[in-house]
Amino acid sequence: MTPRRDRTVTEIEVVPAGVPGSTKSERVRAMFARIVPRYDLMNALMTGGLDRRWRDAAASAAVPAGRLALDVGAGTGDLAFALVRAGAARVVGVDFCEEMLVVARAKARALGLERVTSFIVADALKLPFPDRSFDCVTSAFLLRNVASLRDALAEMTRTLKPGGRLVCLEITHPPEPFASIFGLYFRHVIPLLGTLVTGEGAAYRYLPASLAPLPDARRLAMLLAEAGLADVSYRRLGLGTVALHVGTREDRATA
Numbered sequence: 001m002t003p004r005r006d007r008t009v010t011e012i013e014v015v016p017a018g019v020p021g022s023t024k025s026e027r028v029r030a031m032f033a034r035i036v037p038r039y040d041l042m043n044a045l046m047t048g049g050l051d052r053r054w055r056d057a058a059a060s061a062a063v064p065a066g067r068l069a070l071d072v073g074a075g076t077g078d079l080a081f082a083l084v085r086a087g088a089a090r091v092v093g094v095d096f097c098e099e100m101l102v103v104a105r106a107k108a109r110a111l112g113l114e115r116v117t118s119f120i121v122a123d124a125l126k127l128p129f130p131d132r133s134f135d136c137v138t139s140a141f142l143l144r145n146v147a148s149l150r151d152a153l154a155e156m157t158r159t160l161k162p163g164g165r166l167v168c169l170e171i172t173h174p175p176e177p178f179a180s181i182f183g184l185y186f187r188h189v190i191p192l193l194g195t196l197v198t199g200e201g202a203a204y205r206y207l208p209a210s211l212a213p214l215p216d217a218r219r220l221a222m223l224l225a226e227a228g229l230a231d232v233s234y235r236r237l238g239l240g241t242v243a244l245h246v247g248t249r250e251d252r253a254t255a
């Protein structure tokens with residue numbers, strides 16, 4: 001990964017190394033296109049299978065029963081499928097990496113969910129939907145990867161109906177004493193595992209590095225509030241290594 005100062009002197013952007021592209025978005029997309037064959041397996045190995053439970057928690061926090069849900073940065077579709085399990089009437093998943101969505105669509109067919117899910121190529125920073133389109137909007141492990149956190153939150157809030165919930169699941173800075181232990185795990189074990197399982201060590205060195213510039217859970221909650229969400233709260237999962245943020249769109253949000 002290459003730390004890069006961009007736009008303002010205080011904003012440090014971490015981008016994946018070893019993949020083509022001149023912007024963070026281009027490189028992130030290229031990186032996910034490369035790791036997609038082993039993406040689900042690596043998630044399960046890195047989290048001891050807990051990632052599925054975390055997505056189930058995110059899905060139920062969105063209160064999707066009978067509703068139209070949008071999952072941003074849908075990847076191989078697991079949060080979209082969790083939303084269906086939680087009762088969503090229909091889920092639209094968007095991602096700017098077509099290769100990830102090919103897997104999501106194949107899984108939807110295998111699960112018999114192709115009628116209630118659709119997966120569309122789109123950029124989280126410019127969602128192709130009118131304002132107030134969805135009853136709930138979710139993302140899982142997206143926020144570290146976007147070129148502008150504020151723009152992503154603004155877009156997700158814009159497409160949410162007033163009264164609807166935005167739910168963001170993401171790796172976070174764990175509190176002590178876990179910070180030191182997980183720092184070692186993130187920086188050493190994950191890159192090694194990633195190299196052995198996917199042959200893409202750079203992608204799994206980018207994973208822990210991309211956490212560094214992400215605001216801590218308290219500050220991220222403030223950014224959700226600044227995007228126009230009310231009743232913002234968060235809870236930690238996975239011994240504090242993952243945060244689940246929830247907010248409700250207020251009427252005044254016009255971003």
Ligand SMILES: C[S@@+](CC[C@H](N)C(=O)[O-])C[C@H]1O[C@@H](n2cnc3c(N)ncnc32)[C@H](O)[C@@H]1O
Binds near residue numbers: 100
């Ligand atoms: C770590 S994966 C998470 C995938 C899925 N949500 C999950 O829980 O496994 C991040 C996903 O976000 C997508 N992504 C990153 N930046 C994006 C953007 N600006 N617009 C759309 N998708 C984006 C990547 O292509 C990738 O599929």
